[in-house]
Amino acid sequence: MRDYLLIYVNGRRYKISGKRGFQSLSDFLRYDLGMVGTKVVCAEGDCGSCTVLIGRVRNSQLLYEGIDSCIQYLYQLDCSHVITVEGLKDEAQIIHPVQKAMVDAAGSQCGYCTPGFVMALAAMLETGETLTRHSVQDGLTGNLCRCTGYEQIIDAGLSLNQKVIPKASKCYDAKAILADFMEHVVQPVYCEYEKKWNGVGQQVQFFVPAYLEEALEFKQKNKHVTVVAGGTDISVQMNKERLEPNCIMSLTHLTGLEILEIENKTVTVGAKVTWTELGEFCQEHLPELAEIISIFASRQIKNAATLAGNIANASPIADSLPFLHVIDAEMELTASHGTRWVNINRFYHGYKNTEMKPDELITRIRWNLPEPEAVLKLYKVSKRKDLDISTFTAGILLRLKKGKIQNARLAFGGVGPVVLRLPKTEEFLQGKPMLLGIFHEAGKLARDEISPISDVRASSDYRLQLAENILLKFFHECSDNQNKKEAA
C-alpha cells in the first residue's frame, strides 16, 4: 500500500501525500506548483481554459489526451503525466509551433482562454488526426472564447502541419516515465487526513485500488464511499460546494473495467470505458448513438467521463439513457459476494434512487445490437446543439415487417423523475401501419404517459408538446429514408 500519489508534471516527478491529494489538478498546478499558465474560469468543465494534456497508462502505453484540469482531482490521476502550457516550450525556451501558430494567426485578445486553446490544439496533434476545418472545430468545442473570435483560432489550427510538428509528449522521456508508472500501478494508494475546523475534526480519506477485489472490499466496508471514475459530475458538485465527500474511491487503475468488445452482436462496455472510446466504437457499430455522443460533450469531458458514470449518476436527462432503455441494456452489478445482471428498465426506482446496493459497483454494461430491420432513432433537445444539458431526450426503436410495426419501444427523458418507457403508446403502435395518422394518435397517447415538470430549461407544456412532436418527427424521418431507398 502506498500513501502517496505519483504524478509527473512536464517531466518532473512528484510524490503527493496527505491533504494535497484531495485537490483538483488545476489547484495543484496553480497553488502548489505556482504554474499559473493554466487558467480556471468556470470550474465546471465547460470553458476549457484549464485544459492540459494528460498521459495515462492504456494498454501498457502512455496515451495523451486533453482534459479539463479543474474537474480532475489528483486521486483520479495517480500514475499520469501532465503536460501544461508551460511544458510546451522546448529546452531552449523556444515556443512550440502550436503556440507560434496562435501568435501568427492573432488567436489571442485578452489571453485568458488562450492557454486552454493552445492545449486543445496540442491535444489534436497527439491523436494524429487530419486537421480539417471540421475536425479543428470539433477539437475546440470544449473551449470558450469571449473576445478574440473563433475564426483566428481555427486558422491557427488549420495552419499546423502535423507531419512536421513534434507531438508535445515526444519532448519527454515517455519510456522512463512509463516504466516508473508500471512499477506503481500495481500498488493501491490510500491517503487520509483530519479536516479540523472550529473544534470539530473529520476524517477524510481516498482509496485508489489496484485490483477489483480491493475495490469491492473497500466498498463493502465503507458503504457511504463516493465512487469516482471520470468524475465529470461529482467534481463539479464539489467545486460548486454542493458536495463534500469524505470518503472517495477512484477506479483509475482497474484495467479490467476497460473492456470494449462486440461478440455475437452483443456489445460489452466496461465501467471505465470513456465516451471518447465508446464514440469511436459506435462510429462503426452504432452510428445513431455516435451522433448523440458527438454532440453531448466536449472532447475534454469525453476523455474522462464514462458510460457507467452516466448511468450511476442517475440523472433523468442523462444522454445515454433513452438508448439503453429501448435497447434493453443490462448492467453487471458486482459485490465481493457475487455478481448479478440488472436490466436498465428495472434499475431506476425514483429520482437518483437506483437498484444498486451500497456494496455494489457497476462493472460492465451490455446490450444486443438492433436487428438490421429495426429502426433506431435517438433525440436530444437542448437550447444549444452542442454540449448542453438536455431539455428532453428520446429513444425510439421499431421493428418493422412489411410496412407494419411489429414491436415498438419508446423511452423519453426529461419528462419525469426517471427516464420513462411508454408502455401504452408502445402497445398502441404494435401491429399498426407506418402512417402519419397513427403517429399523430401515438403522440397524443404519449402525452398522457409522462409527467414533466417546469424548470429552468423548459416548461412542462413545452416538454409535453415535444413528447408529442418527436413521434411525428420520427415518422417523417422514416418516410424520408423510405423515399430515398425507393428512389435509389
Add this chain to the structure above:
Amino acid sequence: MKENGNQVTNVSAASSVTNDDLFVDDLPPAQNELRSDFIESPAAQKRDRMKVVGKQVAHDSAVGHVTGDALFVDDLPFTKNELVVDFIGSPVAHGEIINLNSEELAQLDGITGVFTHADIPGHNLYGPVIQDERFLAEGVVEYVGQPIAIIAGESREAIRQAKKKLRLEIKELVPVFTIEEAISAKQFIGTTRRFKQGNFEKAWSEAEHT
C-alpha cells in the same frame, strides 16, 4: 463635424461649463486650444499611415498569452498575511433583511471579519455615472446574489466552512420581473431625465414619426 473631429478638448475648460445638456463634443473650443495633427508632408503622412495596412501585426502580449507567462491578477503570488474576501449574497430576488449572524460568523476559525453596510464609514453608494447603487444591501435586497455582507478570512476553505454556518433571515417580498409589474408597482430606475436642444416643442409637433 470635420472641425470637431480633429479637436482635442481641453478638460479644464469643460469644467467651467455647467450646462447639463451638453456632451463633450458640444463644448466650445478653449482659448489657444491645441489641435492634434500630423506635421509631416502629406506624402510622408500617407506612407506612415499605410505601412501597417494589410499586414498581420502580432498582439504585443501574444507570446505571453500563448505560453501562459502573462500574469493576470489571479495569478499573482499570495503576499504574507493576505486575506481572502467573499460576499454573502441574497438568496431571494426581493426581500427584507431581518437578521444576519455576522458577529457569530466573525468568531469562527480562520474568519477575520464580517462587514455589513453599517460598518462602512462613508457612504454606501456607487455607480458609473450616477451613484445610486448600494454597495452592500440596506434593509432590502432586490436581486438574487445582491451582496449583503463581506466576509474576510485566512483561506478559501475557512470561508467555505463559515458560509455553512450562515443564518440569514429574510422576509420574502413580491419580486418585480417584468416592465408591466414595474409600472404597476411604480418602481422606476432613477428619475426621469430629458435631453432637449433648440425648439423642441416645435420639432416634436411637426415631426412625421413620434
